[in-house]
Amino acid sequence: MIELRNLTFAYAELDSPVLKRVNLKISRGEFVLICGTTGSGKSTLLKAINGLAPHFTGGTISGSLFLDGLDRTGSRPNEISHLVGFVNQQPERAFVTDTVEEELTYGMEQLGFSVALMRQRVTETADRFGLTQNLATPLAYLSGGMQQRVAIASAIAAGAMILLLDEPTSALDNDAADETLRLLHTLAAEHGITVVIAEHRIERVLPLVGSVILIDSDGSVSKAAPREQFGKRLDGPIPVVLSRMRGWNPIALSATEAREQWSLAGWEKFDAELRNPTVAQFEDAESQILEESPGSFQTLELTRLQAKFGNLVALQPISLTLWSGTTTVVMGENGAGKTSLLWAALDAASNYRAAMIPQVASDLLFLKTVSEELAEADKYSGSSPGTTGEILRTLVGRINPHLHPRDLSSGQQLALVLAIQINKGADLVILDEPTRGLDFAAKRSLAKMLRSLTKEGKAVLLATHDIEFATLVSDSVLLLERGHLVKHGLPQEFFCHDGLLPSQLALISQHAGLFKISQLGDSGSQQSSNEVRGGRR
Amino acid sequence: MIRKFKAGNIQPGAWWLLGLSFAVLAGSSRSIGLLLSVIAASVLIIVLAREKAPWSQSLRFYFVLGLAVVLIRIAFRMLFNYGAEDPAPLISLPLIELDFGLLGKVTLLGGIGPKALLAALIDGLRMAAIIISIGMANSLANPRRLLKSTPGALYEIAAAITVALNLAPQLILSAQRVRKARRLRGRSRGLRALSSLIIPTLEDAIDQSLSLAASMEARGFGRQGSLTSAQKRMARAASLFSVLSASIGSYLLLATPLVAAALYLLALTVFAMLTTLKITSKRNLRTKYSPTVWQPQDFVILGLCLLVIIMATSRWWQ
Numbered sequence: 001m002i003e004l005r006n007l008t009f010a011y012a013e014l015d016s017p018v019l020k021r022v023n024l025k026i027s028r029g030e031f032v033l034i035c036g037t038t039g040s041g042k043s044t045l046l047k048a049i050n051g052l053a054p055h056f057t058g059g060t061i062s063g064s065l066f067l068d069g070l071d072r073t074g075s076r077p078n079e080i081s082h083l084v085g086f087v088n089q090q091p092e093r094a095f096v097t098d099t100v101e102e103e104l105t106y107g108m109e110q111l112g113f114s115v116a117l118m119r120q121r122v123t124e125t126a127d128r129f130g131l132t133q134n135l136a137t138p139l140a141y142l143s144g145g146m147q148q149r150v151a152i153a154s155a156i157a158a159g160a161m162i163l164l165l166d167e168p169t170s171a172l173d174n175d176a177a178d179e180t181l182r183l184l185h186t187l188a189a190e191h192g193i194t195v196v197i198a199e200h201r202i203e204r205v206l207p208l209v210g211s212v213i214l215i216d217s218d219g220s221v222s223k224a225a226p227r228e229q230f231g232k233r234l235d236g237p238i239p240v241v242l243s244r245m246r247g248w249n250p251i252a253l254s255a256t257e258a259r260e261q262w263s264l265a266g267w268e269k270f271d272a273e274l275r276n277p278t279v280a281q282f283e284d285a286e287s288q289i290l291e292e293s294p295g296s297f298q299t300l301e302l303t304r305l306q307a308k309f310g311n312l313v314a315l316q317p318i319s320l321t322l323w324s325g326t327t328t329v330v331m332g333e334n335g336a337g338k339t340s341l342l343w344a345a346l347d348a349a350s351n352y353r354a355a356m357i358p359q360v361a362s363d364l365l366f367l368k369t370v371s372e373e374l375a376e377a378d379k380y381s382g383s384s385p386g387t388t389g390e391i392l393r394t395l396v397g398r399i400n401p402h403l404h405p406r407d408l409s410s411g412q413q414l415a416l417v418l419a420i421q422i423n424k425g426a427d428l429v430i431l432d433e434p435t436r437g438l439d440f441a442a443k444r445s446l447a448k449m450l451r452s453l454t455k456e457g458k459a460v461l462l463a464t465h466d467i468e469f470a471t472l473v474s475d476s477v478l479l480l481e482r483g484h485l486v487k488h489g490l491p492q493e494f495f496c497h498d499g500l501l502p503s504q505l506a507l508i509s510q511h512a513g514l515f516k517i518s519q520l521g522d523s524g525s526q527q528s529s530n531e532v533r534g535g536r537r
Numbered sequence: 538m539i540r541k542f543k544a545g546n547i548q549p550g551a552w553w554l555l556g557l558s559f560a561v562l563a564g565s566s567r568s569i570g571l572l573l574s575v576i577a578a579s580v581l582i583i584v585l586a587r588e589k590a591p592w593s594q595s596l597r598f599y600f601v602l603g604l605a606v607v608l609i610r611i612a613f614r615m616l617f618n619y620g621a622e623d624p625a626p627l628i629s630l631p632l633i634e635l636d637f638g639l640l641g642k643v644t645l646l647g648g649i650g651p652k653a654l655l656a657a658l659i660d661g662l663r664m665a666a667i668i669i670s671i672g673m674a675n676s677l678a679n680p681r682r683l684l685k686s687t688p689g690a691l692y693e694i695a696a697a698i699t700v701a702l703n704l705a706p707q708l709i710l711s712a713q714r715v716r717k718a719r720r721l722r723g724r725s726r727g728l729r730a731l732s733s734l735i736i737p738t739l740e741d742a743i744d745q746s747l748s749l750a751a752s753m754e755a756r757g758f759g760r761q762g763s764l765t766s767a768q769k770r771m772a773r774a775a776s777l778f779s780v781l782s783a784s785i786g787s788y789l790l791l792a793t794p795l796v797a798a799a800l801y802l803l804a805l806t807v808f809a810m811l812t813t814l815k816i817t818s819k820r821n822l823r824t825k826y827s828p829t830v831w832q833p834q835d836f837v838i839l840g841l842c843l844l845v846i847i848m849a850t851s852r853w854w855q
Contacts, residue, residue, distance in 0.1 A: 056751045081757035093745060094752035098681055105826040110757030112822035122826075158757065356721050363718035363741075366733040380723055406740070420722065 001162060001194045002026040002049060007063035009041070009048055013407075018044050020219035022063070026196065028161075031188035033205050034198040035229070036215030037409075037439050042198035045215065046164045049196065050084040051077040068161065082111050085155020089167040091147040092139070100126075100142075100150055101135040107158030121157045129153040129183075144334070145176025149183065156193070163187065165197045169204065170436070173334050173465060181205055200439050203237030203468075203504070206230075207254035226253055235440045238468060238504035241517060258508045299323055300428055300459055302348040307340035307483075314340040315483045324427065327450055327460040329470045331494075331501060332480035338463035341480065342430050345461055354428040355421035357414070359436070362406065364417050370408070371401035377420040392419035395449045411442030418449060422458070429453055431462040435469050447472040471495050471503045471516040491515070541834045544586045548831060549678030550686060551838040555582075556674025558842040562849040563666035569655075572662040576603070579666075579673040586677055599672030603665030610661030615649050627651050686829045691814070692821060693759065700746050700753075711741040762822045772816040779809035 004024040010017035018041040026032055034042045047053035054061045055076055064073040072080055085107075088094040097103045104125055108118045126132045129149055139147060148168055155163055163184070169177035185208045187193040196213075199205050206212075212229040215221050222229075227250050230240045239258035243251035246265065252258035300322040307315040315337040322328055330338045339359070346356045358364070367373045377388040392399065396415040405413065414434055422429060435443055443466075450460055450473050464470055470477065470491070477494045479486040479501070486500070493499055495515035497506040506515040514520075544552070556579075563575045583596050615630070632647035680699045687695040715737045724733055753759075764772070786802030789795045 050755060052751055052755060056747065056754070076759075077751070077755040078757050078760045081755060081760070084755075086752070086755040088748065088752060090748075093748050096681070096749070096753050096756060096758075098679065102826075107756045109824055109826055110760055110822070112760075112762075112824050115824065115826060118824070118826050154756070358714075358718050358721065360714070360718070363715050363737050364722045366719075366736045376724070424723075 001028045001030070001068060002196070003066040004048075005064045005066070007048060007061065007065065009044055009053060009059055009061045011059045017219045018059075019048065019215070019221060022221045024213065024221065024223055026194060026223075028194055029188055029192040030211065031185060031195045031209045032197070032211050032213055032223070033202060033209040033226075034196065034213045034215065035202060037217060037441055040215045040217055041219065042215060043166045045213070045221070046086070046166055046196060046198050049162070050086050050164055051075050051080060052086065078110070081107065082159050084162045084164060085152070085158065085160030087148070087151045087155065087163065087165045087168055089170055091144075091151040094151065095139050095147075098138055098140075099135070100131055100137050100139060103139060103150055104131075104135075104154050104157050107154055111158060113158075125153050125157040129156075143176065144172050145179055148172065148176070148180050152180075152183065152187075156187070160193070162194045163196070165195070167199055168197065169199065169201055177201070177204055181208055184208075200437065203239075206237060206240075207257075227251055237440075238517070239508065242505070242508065245517075245520065255504055255508055259510075262508050300349065300352055302345050305341055305344035305348055307337065307344050313483055315344060315480075316485070318485050320345065320478075320488075322428065322459045322461060323475075324457050324459045325454050326475035327454055327462065327473045328476045328478060329474040329491075330461065330463040330478045330480060331465065331467075331470060332486075333465070335482075336480040337483040338480055339432055340483075341478075342432050342461065342463055345428075346430055349428050352427040353425050354430060355424060355426035356430045357417050357421055357432065357434065359432045361414050361417040361434070364420065365405040365413065368404060369401065370399055370403050370405060370416065373405055373416060373420065374401070377423050381424045383423060388419050388423040391423055392416060394452060395419055396445060409442070410437040411445060414438075414446065415449060422453070426458060428459045428461065431460070433463055433465075435464055435466045443469050444472070467495065467501050467503050470501075471505075472518075477501075541832075542586055542837075544588050544677040545679065546832070546834060547586075547677070547838055548686070548829065548835045549680070549683035551831075551835045551842075552678040553674045553683070554842045555838055555845075556670045556672075558845040558849070559670035559673070560667045562845050563663055563670060565849045566663065566666075567659060569659060569662060572659065572666045575666040576662075576669050579669045583673050583676050595672065595676055599669050599676075602672075603668045606664045606668065607658065607661035610664065611654065611657045614653060614657030614660075616645055627654060685825070692823070696753065696758065700749055708738065708742045711745075712738045715741070760822055761820050764816070764820050768816055768819065772813050775809045775816070776813040779806050779813060782806045782809065 002024070003026075004022050007019060007022040007024075008017050009019040022045070034045055036042050044053050044057065044059075047057060048061060049065065049067075051072075051074075053059060061074075064071060065075075066072065067080060067083055077084075077086070095103055096106050101122060104122050105118050108121060113121070122135070126135055129152070131150065131153060134142070134146070139150065142150065152163065152165075165184070168180055168184075172180065181204055184195050184197065188195045188210075197205060197209075206226055209226060211223055212226045213221060213223045214229050230236050230253070231251055235241075239252040239255055242248075242258055243261065246261075248261045248265075252261050302320040302322065304317045304319060305315065306317040307313075318341065320328075330341055332338050342356070346354055365373055367376060371389075374388045374392065375385065378385050381387075389401075392415060395418060396412060399408065399412055399416070405416065408416065418429075418431075434446060438446060447469070450462075453460055454475075460473075462473070474491045476489065477491055478488045479494065487493070492513060492515060494501045495503040495506055496513060497510050497515075498512075499506070499515075503515045505517060540546070559575055559579060563572055566572055566575070580596070580600075587596075615628070627650055629648045630646040633645040635643045635645065637643065684692075684695050684699045712734070715734060718737075719733055782802045783806040786799050786806060789799035789802065793799075
């Protein structure tokens with residue numbers, strides 16, 4: 001269905017090509033996942049298939065592209081839109097009309113379908129995708145999951161046999177993400193639609209796909225079965241990492257497979273208690289630190305945090321105690337009040353030095369090069385030149401100072417903003433959804449950054465809906481639901497198999513007290529040697 | 538009753554016609570009372586008919602712009618009074634004469650009488666009324682629906698305008714977010730405030746509009762069929778004819794007493810333009826799922842437009 005021959009894609013301003021001599025064949029009805037580190041060219045590969053690259057992205061392309069047996073090299077996206085549907089990361093940004101029905105018909109109108117055929121297709125598609133009740137609904141009123149479904153349905157209605165999706169689940173909560181992926185799986189398996197999906201959050205996708213395309217940082221691309229691709233790499237979701245650690249063969253791709261392997265391995269006797277401090281032990285440790293060096297262990301009292309938008313109460317009044325040298329993770333569904341809590345905490349922390357990194361960290365960057373940003377940060381804080389650069393180096397290693405901040409990977413941008421913000425001096429560092437757009441390696445690198453902050457005695461408060469990331473960094477956890485504090489406690493109270501937010505490992509092992517890889521021994525920490533690589537979004 | 542006249546229940550084209558006819562009325566008016574009524578009517582219509590849509594939340598912006606225009610017009614009139622000293626000045630300001638030698642003299646300020654002030658006020662109000670009438674059309678007409686009912690040949694221009702119109706409210710949102718973020722970071726003295734705000738805001742907004750444009754293209758927007766060479770020749774001839782007849786016709790109308798011949802030529806122009814549009818629209822493959830149907834309430838608005846136009850041109854009829 002899709003065939004790339006010797007496809008090379010390069011931007012003039014970068015030394016090495018993003019995609020190098022790609023040879024790929026994807027057959028009809030295949031469900032394929034594109035993987036790679038941040039900035040490795042996942043979305044470029046997708047866009048090269050429907051012509052958005054180079055027609056909308058710039059850059060130069062060579063080699064040839066065949067779709068459905070026809071040479072489509074150099075076609076504009078609108079010339080192949082009857083065959084290829086493209087679904088964006090944020091559908092609400094890509095919607096062209098106002099209501100579900102209009103959106104379903106837009107593509108067909110452009111292709112010149114007759115009204116009778118459009119009516120028939122709208123009815124069929126709405127039925128198939130469960131949108132019949134919502135045809136007249138304004139798109140803006142739909143939930144993220146429903147919006148994603150409308151975007152997929154519109155492409156199918158216009159007759160697309162190939163669906164390209166760029167991180168379709170990254171803005172969705174867990175249930176909506178599961179539902180979207182199941183829908184795609186059905187489309188591929190039962191309706192013969194070829195589905196190609198680029199994702200960071202691969203733990204849900206991996207068990208469903210037939211093959212994985214891996215883009216290496218040097219631009220070379222390979223396609224193979226998931227087990228084969230992940231057999232070679234330690235990087236990956238928990239079941240894969242666990243398989244590699246314990247030498248399971250074949251490796252487990254899903255939590256279900258991993259659970260089978262786990263019970264086969266006979267690990268029921270595994271004792272997690274030793275590595276997992278109880279509440280009492282935690283309090284002991286605290287009093288011990290207080291005895292050893294009084295004054296170094298500080299508490300930050302944040303009282304009456306609340307938020308209102310008009311009549312809508314986004315956050316009921318909450319009082320918080322944060323401890324220096326620890327990380328507190330705020331969790332909850334979309335709209336639970338996580339962001340409101342962070343901003344309220346920033347306001348309430350006026351007695352302390354607090355630094356905030358908002359959801360779109362790059363909003364804080366506005367100069368032309370990294371070195372200018374660093375110099376500006378030094379100048380603003382009155383510290384000697386090079387201080388911020390030094391902080392940045394300890395966080396992520398060296399970054400080319402002549403790069404434009406917008407050309408850094410998401411992980412590097414985050415590190416740069418973090419360095420700028422903590423250079424002003426901070427007792428409390430607040431981060432809103434810092435893991436958005438980060439791959440496994442970048443997340444681990446972020447976890448390391450946060451650990452180095454807490455080691456210096458800073459308190460960290462961060463919001464995320466990524467349970468696995470939370471297990472890596474949290475010392476205490478806050479769970480919010482519709483503006484109310486449900487619970488504030490230790491990580492093991494949440495992430496264990498009987499907790500409110502069980503982690504993957506907890507679900508796999510069903511073992512009391514076991515919820516994070518590092519409890520299994522040192523082999524888990526080896527992964528952090530894999531550093532974030534830079535590149536272009 | 539009033540529900541029928543909510544913004545979404547009226548054709549966007551009708552809102553634009555109403556806005557334009559208000560603008561024509563304001564443009565041809567010299568009475569403060571009439572201008573104020575046009576402004577009041579526009580504001581009233583916006584407030585009554587608008588719905589919760591991003592493009593409807595800009596009334597305050599047009600209002601401030603209109604007020605600024607009035608104030609600037611009066612200020613300029615006071616500054617450049619051309620030495621037209623009023624015998625009974627309302628405001629007495631020192632007269633400044635600047636002599637530029639060979640280039641001539643410029644007089645600034647001086648006593649300003651009620652007549653001059655009134656004239657400035659009317660000029661300013663007229664501009665303000667035009668701005669607010671167009672603002673009314675812009676706030677009430679849904680740009681996406683307007684796009685749907687444009688003829689094929691103009692479709693690409695209309696699409697560009699739609700993308701741009703979608704951008705404006707987005708720009709305001711991004712600016713708010715970026716300003717909030719910038720306050721978090723602070724900035725050293727000597728760094729221009731504007732660049733730190735404008736660069737991220739623009740980058741964000743341009744990203745947005747590009748992603749909308751890319752999405753439209755990926756959905757097949759701009760696909761074109763082909764015309765036969767006869768059709769191409771015909772279209773070219775018709776458009777050339779319309780340009781010629783338009784220029785000759787307007788010359789005859791404005792500079793000679795041959796009004797009848799002029800009107801005849803201008804009518805031919807319109808016909809030729811419509812022919813061009815019709816032929817070039819054939820290049821477009823696009824079909825319409827739900828054809829535009831004009832409802833009774835649309836005709837009520839159209840009737841209102843007609844009334845306003847008759848009022849605006851009443852001087853000519855007499």
